[in-house]
Amino acid sequence: MRTIKIVLIGSFIVAGLAGCRQSVPKPTERRIVCSTFPVWLLTRNVAQGRTGIRVELLLPAGLGCPHDYVVTPQDARKIEEADVLVVNGLGLDDFAAERFRKAKPEATVIVATDGVADDLDHHRHGSDGAGPHTADDDGATARHEHEHDGETAEAHSTNAHLFSSPRLAGRMARVIATGLASVDPEGAALYRDNAAGLARRLDALAEDIRAAVAALPNKRIVAQHDILDAFAADAGLEIVGYIHVHAGHEPSAQEIIALVRTARQRKAAAVMIEPQYSARIGQTIAREAGIPIGMLDPVASGPDDAPLDYYETVMRRNIEALRKALAPPSARH
Template sequence: MRPASHAGHKHEAVNPHLFAGPRQAAAMVCNIASGLARVDPEGAAAYHAAAETYSARLLAVGRRLASVGAGARRKGIVLQHDALAYLAHDAGLDVVDVIQESEDIQPSAARLMELVRRVRAEQPVLIVSEPQYSDKPALALARETGVPTARLDPVTSGPADAPLSYYESVMSANCQILERYFDQH
């Protein structure tokens, strides 16, 4: 899965936010353990055991996310930025569009009007903002279309002294938010 392009929003080769999907994060954990085992063969068993334990926990979050989309009749979602594309994929949701096509540039008035037309036509369930960006474009889009907005965290940053369970906690909170908006029939 390479969510590199969404409604005209592209990264050069691939979406670099792979870590924002728990299933992909679990694969990253196993790859890191394999790399550590290659450079430190004496610690290989410990690296692999720790990776197996942690990746199982991440995959459990991934299964919870997958149940969001699996049970939903409508699956459309608008993302503020494509950092959450892998999370949306893990949740079985369809990315209708991305508000902010560049990390550094707020959408223009013309872009917002284009988004209003698209959202009205596609009728997604949710517009998602992210904590590292201003939520003003998402809120304006929600006001104009009547589609609710919620804030999800792709874990692109966090506290310097985050506990080891930080990623899981944030992703579980994201699941809880999505479960509120996507019906589970």
Template sequence: MKVWIALILLAGSVFGGELRLLCSTFPIFQLTRNVVGERDSVSVKLLLPAELGCPHDYVMTPRDIRRLTKANALVLNGLGMEAFLTSTVQRVNPELIMIDSGAQVASLTVETPHACASTSCDHDHRPQHHHHRAHKHDREPTGPELNPHAWVSPIRYATAAATIAAELAKLDPAGGATYAANAAAYAKRLDILQAKITTLAKSNMQREVVADAQAFAYLGADLGLSIVAELPHGGDSSSAADMRALLKTTEAHKPAAILTQPSGSRRLQKLLKRDASLPVLEVNLMSTGPIDAPLTHYETVMLKNLDALAHLLQSREP
């Protein structure tokens, strides 16, 4: 009996015929599905609820933990996004193989809200409402914090696809060629988006916007946009005083638009609609999405974003 159990466990450790992949976030789930393609011997599941959004402060549920114990490998966004699950994984499934899709991505650090010319300047540059950042600073007092929202940049998303393909080939060498081909094909589709971004970045358009500076950082950098005032990242943390301050900054800079996200604070969006004198454009950065989204979901949504941004920013005099 004991021998049997040992044999079953042993078979499980070499994936028992099926490679069970778990992906931390919705964008990484979509990316991994594209890299795995039709390969039958691999299952791809999403760990976190698809509608969750950024999991910076996420607390794991028993259901998540069950999923972690059943998986062979966990595909991560990386760049610090999954700090919340490291200790849980060590506790419940220390054998779980971690695939860091962000390992090769050209990362940005979390931008301070204003540039300070003097290096001796030691006042707090951190925005006041990034509650998840405050936590991180408690744990990691030194070094710049990486911005984990790199999937919003198609060129970086393609880099992550190549990393996932290379890491999957190590776990499943027989599928290596398939993963590489799928990642390359997907990168070609992302290239179309990247070409659009490059064209738009070079065009004559208004560049100053108000946005969630963390979530928009990568796309903003690719497009050459300047975020002149910050919307809070994630939850419903803005007070009436914050909103007044935000609208005051906004008025001073006269930016082209306020960019919001469907996953952002509802209260904030309502306030902006009522009080802002600028156009408000909702841009879907895909931190969330339908669990049964088509494999082309990212391209479709990003194309829509780019068209809407082009329409709005190019129609206003720079």
């Protein structure tokens, strides 16, 4: 009888201990959802080495800028399940921030461009201070409107694509670090150290780009669209015209003719297209203007498995693309 009691008591103790183990909640990961590919790249670099968080990308990595993007049910669910949302801001991805704030009014939204563009209006202009521009069919300078989600750029005084400038991308990383530190104080030192290291590397990269362009005799280009404005300002390039003046709309025949005329009149060195677009129109303009064509990648998109140094690698390739496309005719192979 005593043996039975001991066995029963032992069974209760074991069951009780098992119950205690089951009642201990598993540590949960904090979900950091990033709206766009470049913001995701920067946030991953800032959060590198921090346990207990998961950095996710909201929009497809290969999408590029979310012009006229329609949120899917899967996107909506990911937004609503996020603990923190990191967005570019400046009108590029307002749809994500608005949906997240509506679902979670008390949760944190980190706007990566906050304060970055203060006193940086010159980043929207070419090296001659005249500003990037295109020509209309009368040859006059046409105002460049860039549309995001039904808004024009007039709703935001600054070009939203600051990430195309390595120097400004470094500043965005610092903003992201400050935001993450506010929701995860224990990781604050790591976030800030990571951001500082990345910013130093990107500042050095910006200097390398500028030095490479400074050595070229002609710094005038035709660009795909205004995503490269900040990059051009960093590099010392002058954008004389854009292939796509309005996001999501192909240029008309008249606009193409006018742009060819502008490229000739302004003595553009090359047409620089982007990997997110078809090369067909750019090739036509380059052929008719009698100038080379090259490719600049603003890192608006990339592979799903992009490594942490993807931004830096692509920008280094941009240096070589500029050297090749803007080289004087005598130096071309």
